[in-house]
Amino acid sequence: MSALSIKNLWKEYGDQIVLENVSIEIESRAFVALVGPSGCGKSTFLRMLLGQEVQTKGDILLDGLPLPREPGADRGVVFQRYSVFPHLTVLGNVMLGKELLASRLAGRLFGKARRAVEEEARAMIAAVGLMGSESKYPAQLSGGMQQRLALAQALIMRPKVLLLDEPFGALDPGIRAEIHTLMKRLWHEAPMTVVMVTHDMREAFTLATRVVAFERPRDRPEEKLRYGATITRDIAIWPPRKAGAPSIFRPDRDGPVSSQGQ
Amino acid sequence: MRWINSHPGAGARLTLALMPFVLLLLAYMIGSAERLADNPNDKLLPGLVALGDAINRMALVPDVRSGQYLLWSDTVASLGRLFAGLGIATAIALLLGLLIGILPMVRAALSPFVGAISMVPPLALLPILFIVMGLGEASKITLIVIGVTPIMIRDLALKAIELPREMIVKAETLSASSWQIALRVVLPQILPRLITCLRLQLGPAWLFLIAAEAISSDSGLGYRIFLVRRYLSMDVIFPYVIWITLLAVATDLLLDRLRIAVFPWSDLEKGK
Numbered sequence: 001m002s003a004l005s006i007k008n009l010w011k012e013y014g015d016q017i018v019l020e021n022v023s024i025e026i027e028s029r030a031f032v033a034l035v036g037p038s039g040c041g042k043s044t045f046l047r048m049l050l051g052q053e054v055q056t057k058g059d060i061l062l063d064g065l066p067l068p069r070e071p072g073a074d075r076g077v078v079f080q081r082y083s084v085f086p087h088l089t090v091l092g093n094v095m096l097g098k099e100l101l102a103s104r105l106a107g108r109l110f111g112k113a114r115r116a117v118e119e120e121a122r123a124m125i126a127a128v129g130l131m132g133s134e135s136k137y138p139a140q141l142s143g144g145m146q147q148r149l150a151l152a153q154a155l156i157m158r159p160k161v162l163l164l165d166e167p168f169g170a171l172d173p174g175i176r177a178e179i180h181t182l183m184k185r186l187w188h189e190a191p192m193t194v195v196m197v198t199h200d201m202r203e204a205f206t207l208a209t210r211v212v213a214f215e216r217p218r219d220r221p222e223e224k225l226r227y228g229a230t231i232t233r234d235i236a237i238w239p240p241r242k243a244g245a246p247s248i249f250r251p252d253r254d255g256p257v258s259s260q261g262q
Numbered sequence: 263m264r265w266i267n268s269h270p271g272a273g274a275r276l277t278l279a280l281m282p283f284v285l286l287l288l289a290y291m292i293g294s295a296e297r298l299a300d301n302p303n304d305k306l307l308p309g310l311v312a313l314g315d316a317i318n319r320m321a322l323v324p325d326v327r328s329g330q331y332l333l334w335s336d337t338v339a340s341l342g343r344l345f346a347g348l349g350i351a352t353a354i355a356l357l358l359g360l361l362i363g364i365l366p367m368v369r370a371a372l373s374p375f376v377g378a379i380s381m382v383p384p385l386a387l388l389p390i391l392f393i394v395m396g397l398g399e400a401s402k403i404t405l406i407v408i409g410v411t412p413i414m415i416r417d418l419a420l421k422a423i424e425l426p427r428e429m430i431v432k433a434e435t436l437s438a439s440s441w442q443i444a445l446r447v448v449l450p451q452i453l454p455r456l457i458t459c460l461r462l463q464l465g466p467a468w469l470f471l472i473a474a475e476a477i478s479s480d481s482g483l484g485y486r487i488f489l490v491r492r493y494l495s496m497d498v499i500f501p502y503v504i505w506i507t508l509l510a511v512a513t514d515l516l517l518d519r520l521r522i523a524v525f526p527w528s529d530l531e532k533g534k
Contacts, residue, residue: 097436
């Protein structure tokens, strides 16, 4: 289970109020898209879920327990850039999490333990469509392949929550459509809740079970400092998408995922 | 076609690269020939024959008094000091640079201190080193260490701080501890910079070495240059200066090759 519960969340930087009174319940296995104009605090909100920033007031609960105040292995993340490590090969990048978890001192595995992790990593690499690129460095991959790698690297840790910060924003439309298909499949297969920040409405409505809009209700210049953004729309996609199940009414709506009957 | 768009071919590139060297050599030979024509005993710009004689005397014939081949014994003495100094400096810089770069507590404690220390002119400390540590090897090596370490620490710390925050956060979500982040994320990414930094510090390191050798020593390339200066032996000084330059250039090239061989990804990143 991986339900998120956000209660009366405020975020202020000095005098500037960024987010005010944000409350939302995100059920387990949901795929929530956060949309809104630039500077409305949706990325700040995501960073608080991640633990990279700490809220000024309010609570974030994961399965009823308050989130620790720093990032951890229960929450995976893919950023728009810099999500993968340039000094490691594709295989090294995907294995890293498992290696760190198993070997607290050296951060590296050897022999039998390494081979087991390597096998798992290769399966993960194949699942995101990077088979054959195992020994390449990220600089040798295209933008779309790098994001696939970032997904594989995050998902091998089996996070409860996957946080995506405009992960596909820099990709061109064709590549983006391909990676959407992949993203949908991964969400159907892995037992996780996804929260994604995006600028692309089409992306939000194609992937999400729920689209949440952040906006500043008061946006006059003299009000900007003291009034933050909050959730103004919360749209459930209909007919509902359900993780691991095809769409009831139009099985083909969600593309190859549901037509495979998952 | 505009000038900014015309590139030299492979042959032209080599010719253009060699041209300044050849011109310098020509200018020297002309100057030398003119001076020697005026006064055959001129010592300021010795001819190529005299230079060849001196090189032969220093490098290929054992010294009458000590029985050593002076150029080689000087080179061994100087490089020993240089690499000892650079080695110690590298070790200190790597450790402190990494700590300052990743731990905010250490950064708060040490960053201003290192910044201030790096502003102390090392040569002004040389008398103190000679008084405290004596005139032996230790004071010369220490001068090199004091001269290059603070700048290397700052450079590496900056490089570590510059790493995108996203990368560190990503490592945290992969369950990394502070130690593991240092070991597997930050350290490998600042090592190529360490080599580049070392290359940039070769010049200052030679400067401090020769300064120390000039003042007090009984061997070394800097010592020899300042010794024969008394006899106006330009025929020895010029080959020594060229030899020092060659050593520095070779070290520089080797270090860059080493970086590309050991960290192939660092060269891939550069093209982006």
